[in-house]
Amino acid sequence: MITKTSPEVGGMGHPIKRKEDSRFIQGKGNYVDDVHLPGMVYGHMVRSPYAHARLKSINTEKAKQLPGVLAIITGEDLAKANLAWMPTLFFDKQMVLATGKVLFQAQEVAFVVAEDQYTAADAAELVEVEYEELPVLVDPHKATEPDAPILREDREEKSNHIFHWEVGDRAATDKDFQNAPVKASVHAISQRCHPAPLETCGCVADFNKATERLTVYLTSQAPHAHRTLFALVGGIPEQNIRVVSPDIGGGFGNKVPIYPGYVCAVVASLTLGVPVKWIETRSENLQSTGFARDYHMTAEIAADRDGKVKALRVKTLADHGAFNAAAQPTKFPAGLFSVCTGSYDFGNSFCEVDGVYTNKAPGGIAYRCSFRITEAAYLIERAIDVLAAELKMDPAEFRRKNFIQPDQFPYKTPLGWTYDSGNYEGALNKALEMIGYKELRKEQVEKRKKSELMGIGISSFTEAVGAGPAHTFDIAGIKMFDSAEIRVHPTGKAICRMGTKSQGQGHETTYAQIVAQELGIPASDVIVEEGDTDTAPYGLGTYASRSTPTSGAATAMAARKIRDKAKKIAAHLLECSEADLEWEIGKFFVKGAPSKSKTIQEIAFAAYTNIPEGLEAGLEAVDYYDPPNLTFPFGTYICVVDIDKGTGEVKVRRFVAVDDCGNVINPMIVEGQIHGGLTEGLAIAFMQLIDYDENGNVQGGTFMDYLIPTAVETPHWETGSTCTPSPHHPFGAKGVGESPNVGSPAAFVNAVVDALSHLGVKHIDMPITPWKVWNVLKEKGLVS
Amino acid sequence: MAKKQTVRLKVNGREREADIEPRLLLVHFIRERLGLIGTHVGCDTSNCGACTVVLDGKNVKSCTMFAVQADGAELLTVEGLIKDGQWHPLQDGFKQEHGLQCGFCTPGMLMSSYALLQRNPNPTEEEIRWGISGNLCRCTGYQNIVKAVQYAAGKVAQGVAK
DSSP states (O other), rough: OOOOOTTTTTTTTOOOOOTTTHHTTOOOOGGGGGOOOOOOOEEEEEEOOOSEEEEEEEEOHHHSTTTEEEEEEEEEHHHHTSSSEEEEESOOOEEEOSEEEEEEOEEEEEEEESHHHHHHHHHHHHHHEEEOOOOOOGGGGGGGGGTOOOTTTTTSSSEEEEEEEEEEHHHHHHHHHOSSSSSEEEEEOOBBBOOOOOOOHHHHEEETTTTTTEEEOOSSSSSHHHHHHHHHHOOOOGGEEEEEEEEOOTTTTTTSSOOOHHHHHHHHHOOOOOOOEEEEEEHHHHHHHEOOOEEEEEEEEEOOTTTTEEEEEEEEEEOOOOOOOOOTTTTTTTGGGGGTTTBOOOOSSSEEEEEEEEOOOOOOOOOOHHHHHHHHHHHHHHHHHHHHHHTOOOOHHHHHHHBBOGGGOEEETTTEEOOOOOOOOHHHHHHHHHHHHHHHHHHHHHHHHTTTEEEEEEEHHHHHSSSTTTTOETTTTTEEOOEEEEEEEEEEEEEEEEESOOOOSSSHHHHHHHHHHHHHOOGGGGGESBBBBTSSSSOOOTTTTTTTIIHHHHHHHHHHHHHHHHHHHHHHHHSSSSSGEEETTTTTEEEEEEEEEEEHHHHHHHHHOOOOSSOOOEEEEEEOOOOSSSOOOEEEEEEEEETTTTTTTTTEEEEEEEEEEEEEEEHHHHHHHHHHHHHHHHHHHHHHOEOEEEEOEEESOSTTTOOOOOTTTSSOOEEOOOOOOOOOTTTTTTOOTTTHHHHHHHHHHHHHHHHHHTOOOOOOSSOOOOHHHHHHHHHOOOOO | OOOOOEEEEEEEEEEEEEEEEEOHHHHHHHIIIIITTTTTOOOOOSSSSSTTTEEEEEEETTTTGGGGGGOEEEEEOGGGOBBBBBBHHHHHHHHHHOOOHHHHHHHHHHHHHHHEEEEEESOHHHHHHTTTTTOOOOOOOOOOHHHHHHHHHHHTTTTTTO
């Protein structure tokens, strides 16, 4: 149990208001586009209109003559500096600016620099590029057919196949399937979509020729990793690079990779010696930066006649676009997709994934999830429903029957993960009770008699978040620990810096609450700073719900180091031995004599004014925390939908989300993250799609046709929680920000399918648009 | 380059005048020329509403107007919400009800909410949701933004501010 501090101290569990809000609600945030440096100039990207074409020529003469144009950089220019290509985060390389040919629509072809952004855009229009169109490959299923055009001429292997990856026991699983009395399967597409944070990507690159230092203000979820990559790829000594990630307007995985625009801005600044700003437009953001998903999956479950699951077999085709720019740990070509056994106690299981190239934008980033977990959770929760329907069992009871039980934790899954803790039935029971499940089922029976369509969808997901541990996880070779540094000032106030980087998660508040809990320094007396690589300790950044599991843990560990030193100082001040002291949040007191005590503030003052002999001055600590395992938050979500038979429109009537993320730092912030993640889950289930036509033209490349829910489409969310602490985290917390996005798509889809199941509908692919539903209804003869 | 035009307008209570290109978008005028960077750009198709300001009492998307079209107008941006050092009740509401996370949509949300409360001081939840439906938020799921607007409406009704 966590000892609760007073609201004034504001430790763990207090819903204290966010420190960061004051500047944002006054219009005083400092996002990358707000950075304005003396002499700053502007970059604009020239992009390919074709999905696959040979570059015949680039003529920049007219553009150069436009007054105000300072430079135009092409792939050939970059090739001279060996920078025409850059490594991706996953053993591939990507063109910075095209040489030879272009491989997707909106690919970067030239970078124009001018005195102002309007002139830069004008000049980009004047760059004349001659293309020769090539056959386009859009369908990943055709990528390995013999007549498919080979996209990547730069690779030795003349094939569009990128990787095959498998885990589990194929032979034993196949055998279980041969003998199984009951089998069910589902083919489900986790469609290509884009995180689309409201702030697009961009940077200001500022190379100072006098000091030879490069400062890059960057929309970066991982500023330290990006600094190291700039040093390794660009050959600039790392001490001469400073990456500053200022306020970030949402990330959701989009701001983990390095994009060509960043590299071009840096090259332009190195060349011109002035700061160069490049901010992409929304259309550029959707069309060219890291997409997510595009997994074409089949799951099969073998089971007993009485509904006990035995084996799971998963086969997936992954469309990675033109370059494999997946941002995930190097041991995991398909990320953490093998967590696909979910919350259920499977025997033999087998999972395989094949990745292919197509003429689409590169990526495969982790959109508000831990590296392909949304795909995995969606698949298993869909497959479980399909099997329950096959057996004519209630989906809630079917889940209950197959859950991993509380006494099985730590639980080793057949595909190699060790879940730290869980109580899946507890979350299911709470969600069923909150939504009034039995009554809803009765209502559904009545509605069906009247030919009205209503469905109830359940998802009992397990998430896997908080990478490291370092022995398993890395990004581009850099181990996935994370860090915290705490400095306590003489007056008992503190500043902390972390290797993570908030993009809206509220770190300035929650990390301060951890310090308050561990040291008793009020959260209001603690400043949190992140994002400046010159000052913050090295870390791998914020994504994969890793901030609380890693830097949050490091904050607690650093605070405990400070407490250890504070104890020595307290013993000196109270003239007793350390063994005679006891800690109560905020002070040390002498055992049996509680009036003899020293507060953390008094101790902090003494650390600078009255230091015991043999002890260093100051009260500071730094911790680099390597978690022993991931944390595994979980929950049950239940969605109720009504379907309009005339239009095919699905209305989400109610949605209950019961989450378990262990001990909570700030319940207000956790609830806010759940609301936001559910809304993105809703968007994925019903709206968001980046599609391509047969010529590789992107459909869904602007906010006109890449649909984001507004307040009107978004339902009222009902939240609840259970608490199963992580046994290995210093204060029993698990990550949470991504759970609602991971867990909810299946709940929505299961609800829609449930509404139509009596008509023989087993599956509908996302996004479930009114048009798709209307067509199903038409096919079933429900609309005239 | 086209001949420059002179625009005069009142911005957050202060008279401003500038010679500008006719094609300069109002949002760029606000951000680059007036230095009021609280107004954001989140898209290029007038969908996201991050650039929302209040022009002569109406919420408009400042990326969808030329600055010259605002000549003679009265303009309120997020920076003008604060009065005599006091936050507007909407600003209080957004903080108290946790109506923001990354903060990027927040200025636009505040300005749309401001215009809504001007024309309808006591909106229902449905009316609030429609009132902010021109503004996208990727973080909050809108629920706490609705609560923030209700909080502010309540304060205005109590006569705390208008």
